[in-house]
Amino acid sequence: MTAPSKTSVFDGSAFWIWSEEHLHKRLSCEDGASYECRWFRKLFSAEESISTFHAAVTADSAYLLWFNGDLVSRGPGRGDVRHHFYDEMDLSRRLRSGSNELRALVLDYSTVACHPPELGAPAAIMTYHGGFAFDGRISTGQETTRIVSNGSWDVLRAVSRKFVFPDCFMGGFVGLYEEFDAGKWLEEWTSDAWKPATPMEPAWRAELVRSQNAPYELMPRMAPPVIELPASPFVTGFCPGGGMLGDGEQNWLSTDSVLTVQAGERKELILDAGELVTAYPVLQVQGRGGCVRITYAKALRL
Numbered sequence: 691m692t693a694p695s696k697t698s699v700f701d702g703s704a705f706w707i708w709s710e711e712h713l714h715k716r717l718s719c720e721d722g723a724s725y726e727c728r729w730f731r732k733l734f735s736a737e738e739s740i741s742t743f744h745a746a747v748t749a750d751s752a753y754l755l756w757f758n759g760d761l762v763s764r765g766p767g768r769g770d771v772r773h774h775f776y777d778e779m780d781l782s783r784r785l786r787s788g789s790n791e792l793r794a795l796v797l798d799y800s801t802v803a804c805h806p807p808e809l810g811a812p813a814a815i816m817t818y819h820g821g822f823a824f825d826g827r828i829s830t831g832q833e834t835t836r837i838v839s840n841g842s843w844d845v846l847r848a849v850s851r852k853f854v855f856p857d858c859f860m861g862g863f864v865g866l867y868e869e870f871d872a873g874k875w876l877e878e879w880t881s882d883a884w885k886p887a888t889p890m891e892p893a894w895r896a897e898l899v900r901s902q903n904a905p906y907e908l909m910p911r912m913a914p915p916v917i918e919l920p921a922s923p924f925v926t927g928f929c930p931g932g933g934m935l936g937d938g939e940q941n942w943l944s945t946d947s948v949l950t951v952q953a954g955e956r957k958e959l960i961l962d963a964g965e966l967v968t969a970y971p972v973l974q975v976q977g978r979g980g981c982v983r984i985t986y987a988k989a990l991r992l
Contacts, residue, residue, distance in 0.1 A: 705839055730845055744779070747765070748823050749823070751797055764915075824838060846885070851875075895909065
């Protein structure tokens with residue numbers, strides 16, 4: 691990610707945005723979830739002569755950002771309300787002549803305080819309230835067009851991801867378990883039930899804040915984001931208790947083959963990366979009505 695001028699973004703033109711219930715009503719408690727999730731979307735057109743598109747983005751508490759279908763950023767870096775970080779990026783090569791779409795998925799931890807070991811946001815997250823802020827500039831050399839978060843964006847409540855508290859005594863330190871419904875995800879991605887986003891307060895860089903009532907003091911990310919490398923295969927795998935994998939599971943693990951789980955069948959595998967890494971599994975799945983449960987460990991215990 692490359693940065694536009696640090697003196698040009700978040701000058702009060704962009705707003706923190708959320709959905710219409712604002713901060714006054716929690717919805718997730720109705721379906722057992724603990725955190726709030728929202729989709730945000732901005733549709734805009736660009737001329738063929740457009741040359742650059744630089745942007746800054748942040749959220750409380752976490753976001754994923756797509757531009758024209760490509761995942762381009764995740765963040766922000768961890769800070770606190772008085773040192774709330776934003777990410778800067780160059781989106782020029784993904785800018786299209788004609789219609790373009792920005793889309794963000796935002797996770798709000800603020801509705802659940804951290805009270806280990808009962809439940810709560812990860813203990814390293816400091817949060818004020820849910821929100822999303824975007825400040826972008828499209829430039830042709832002669833003129834600049836700003837794309838900023840405000841009431842012109844769309845919002846949709848995301849129910850495909852649910853964060854629940856299982857019977858886990860470490861819940862307040864490592865966060866809640868995530869339940870992901872791929873069918874609902876596809877419905878949300880193609881949904882036509884979007885509503886206008888609700889602007890809250892302006893988004894200000896720290897040096898421009900003039901009121902003690904401003905909830906955030908924004909500043910550029912200090913630590914670089916974690917580098918995402920291409921996926922690498924697991925080194926080996928086991929059955930629970932240490933038994934060897936069957937031929938089908940071993941072929942799936944060592945080759946680019948397919949592992950089929952029949953209706954009513956259950957498979958349980960222990961996969962070893964071979965080293966201690968900060969990573970997540972990448973799975974391609976096909977089918978309906980199935981459930982995949984993924985858990986992690988820092989040490990291999992059979």
